[in-house]
Structures are given as structure tokens and as C-alpha cells.
Amino acid sequence: SQTIHQWPAxxxxxxxxxxxxxxxxxxxxxxxxxxxxxxxxRGLQLLFYSVGIGQISSEVPQNLSASRPQDRQFILSxxxxxxxxxxxxxxxxxxxxxxxxxGSGTQLSVL
Amino acid sequence: xxxxxxxxxxxxxxxxxxxxxxxHSTISGNEYVYWYRQIHSQGxxxxxxxxxxxxxxxxxxxxxxxDRKSSTLILPHATLRDTxxxxxxxxxxxxxxxxxxxxxxxxxxxxx
Numbered sequence: 576s577q578t579i580h581q582w583p584a585x586x587x588x589x590x591x592x593x594x595x596x597x598x599x600x601x602x603x604x605x606x607x608x609x610x611x612x613x614x615x616x617r618g619l620q621l622l623f624y625s626v627g628i629g630q631i632s633s634e635v636p637q638n639l640s641a642s643r644p645q646d647r648q649f650i651l652s653x654x655x656x657x658x659x660x661x662x663x664x665x666x667x668x669x670x671x672x673x674x675x676x677x678g679s680g681t682q683l684s685v686l
Numbered sequence: 687x688x689x690x691x692x693x694x695x696x697x698x699x700x701x702x703x704x705x706x707x708x709x710h711s712t713i714s715g716n717e718y719v720y721w722y723r724q725i726h727s728q729g730x731x732x733x734x735x736x737x738x739x740x741x742x743x744x745x746x747x748x749x750x751x752x753d754r755k756s757s758t759l760i761l762p763h764a765t766l767r768d769t770x771x772x773x774x775x776x777x778x779x780x781x782x783x784x785x786x787x788x789x790x791x792x793x794x795x796x797x798x
Contacts, residue, residue, distance in 0.1 A: 611788075618773070619730070619788035665729050675722070677729025 577602035581666045581678030588685055594639075594653040596681050598666030601647065606668040608649040609675070610641055613663040625649060661685045690774045695793040698768075704761040706792050708774030711755040716778045719750060721759045722788070723770040730773065730788070733759065764796045 581598045588594060600606050610622040621634045623641035631641050638657050642650045649666060666678040691709040698704040710719065718737050722730040734741055734748045736757075741748045747760040761768055773791040 618790050621787065663727075667729070674720075674732040674735070675730070676732070680727070680729050682727070 577668075577676065579666065579668055579676055579678045581681060583681060584679065585682045586684070588656050588683065590658055590685055591655045594651070594656050594660070594683070596651040596664055596666075596683075598649045598651075598678055599647055600668045603647070603668070603670060605646060606670055608643060609667040609669075610639075610649065610651050611665040611667065611677075613665065615662070619665065623651070656685045658685050690776055690789055692772075692774050692789065692792045694790060695795070697795050697797055698761075698764045700766060700796055700798050701763055704759075704764040704768065704794060704796070706759040706761075706772050706774075706794065707756065708758070709756045710774070710776045713754050713776050714778065717776045718778070719748065719754075719757050720775045720777065721746070721748065722773045722775065723768075724773070724791070725767075725770045733772075764794075766796050766798065768794065769796045770794060 578601045607624060607626050609624045611619045612622050613619050622639060623631055623633055625631050625643045628643055628646055631643060638660060639651060639653050651664060661684050664681045664683055667675045669675045689712060718735050720735040721733040723733055724730040733745050734743055736748045736750055738750055738754055740750060748757060750757045771791040771793050773788050775788060
């Protein structure tokens with residue numbers, strides 16, 4: 576069966592520090608991968624998606640970047656965090672345009 | 687993708703059916719209706735989806751009107767664990783960048 580791992584679960588970082596969130600999927604090949612962000616009490620905003628290794632599409636201009644160094648690995652990064660980067664970050668995967676399967680999320684607080 | 691409209695919140699008594707409405711009046715012929723739910727501090731969970739026929743699975747039933755401009759998610763016997771935000775999304779099948787756009791959803795509170 577397929578599983579998605581996302582870590583860490585919580586993270587507190589100072590403004591200006593770098594960020595690296597990692598997401599891996601097991602039990603499937605060539606998945607579509609996604610990073611979403613959810614601000615407190617708000618809906619989910621799509622940040623990045625990838626349909627293959629090295630292929631990244633960005634949905635909104637921002638302080639973050641994404642990379643897909645391996646088929647089942649998706650990384651969200653920032654060189655310098657802003658206060659506005661705080662939120663709940665979710666990684667997700669899907670196959671063939673069907674259902675999305677989400678990770679457990681990372682609660683990021685930038686102070 | 688077509689926009690959806692959902693009530694921001696609803697209450698339901700435990701053991702009763704929860705009927706969550708969704709309006710999607712601009713839906714296109716090739717767009718599916720998807721429902722997800724998000725329990726507090728967790729990632730969203732897929733519930734059900736459909737194109738034009740009503741659908742049922744172990745979690746819920748999806749009723750889509752004949753003109754496809756609205757739908758209703760039915761949880762037949764709501765439990766306290768069904769308290770969550772429910773998202774209705776419409777989108778076309780598209781392998782490349784098949785992202786789902788999540789709106790505000792309906793916050794369902796199941797009460798004892």
C-alpha cells in the first residue's frame with residue numbers, strides 16, 4: 576500500500592533563517608506531488624506541484640521554492656523565512672489525476 | 687476549474703444524517719465533483735467523487751442534481767468523529783497539474 580511521510584510535524588524558526596521540509600511517498604511510482612499551505616482558519620493554497628523529477632510548477636509568487644531530486648521525494652525550501660511564511664504545510668500525491676492523498680502536515684511558526 | 691459555494695458552518699446531532707450542500711452553477715461537462723474533509727490539525731482526507739450519477743461508498747453518499755449545478759454530501763449516521771471541515775471541489779480530469787483548489791469549506795459540528 577502507498578504511504579506518504581512528511582516531517583517534521585512542528586517547527587519553530589526565527590525570521591531570516593532557512594527552511595527545508597521533506598516529503599516522501601512509498602509504494603508507488605511517478606506520482607504527481609504537491610505542496611499546499613494553510614494559514615490559520617483558512618482554506619488550502621496550492622504552492623507547487625510536480626509531475627516528474629526536476630519538474631516544478633509554481634502557483635503563486637513567494638519566498639519559497641520546491642525541488643524534486645528523486646521520483647518520490649519532494650522538498651520545500653526557503654533561504655530566508657518571513658513572518659508571513661507561518662502556516663500549516665501539507666504535502667500530497669496523486670496518480671493519473673484522481674484522488675489526492677495528503678501527509679500529516681508540518682505546523683511552521685516563524686517568530 | 688469551476689467555483690463552489692458552501693455554507694461556512696453546520697450542526698448535526700449525533701446519529702442523524704448530515705447533509706452538506708454545495709453549489710457549482712458554472713460546472714463544465716467534463717468536471718467532476720470531489721469531496722474531502724479535514725479534521726483539525728490533519729491533512730485532508732478524500733471522501734467521494736462523481737461526474738453525474740449518484741455515488742455511494744463506505745463513508746458517504748454523493749447526490750448530484752440532474753443539471754449538475756449543485757450536489758449534496760450525505761453522512762448517513764454522523765458520529766462525533768465526523769466533526770471536520772468538508773470541502774467541495776469541482777475540477778476536470780487532467781493529469782498534468784491536476785491540482786485541486788480548496789475553498790473555505792463547511793465546518794460540520796456533530797453534537798451529542
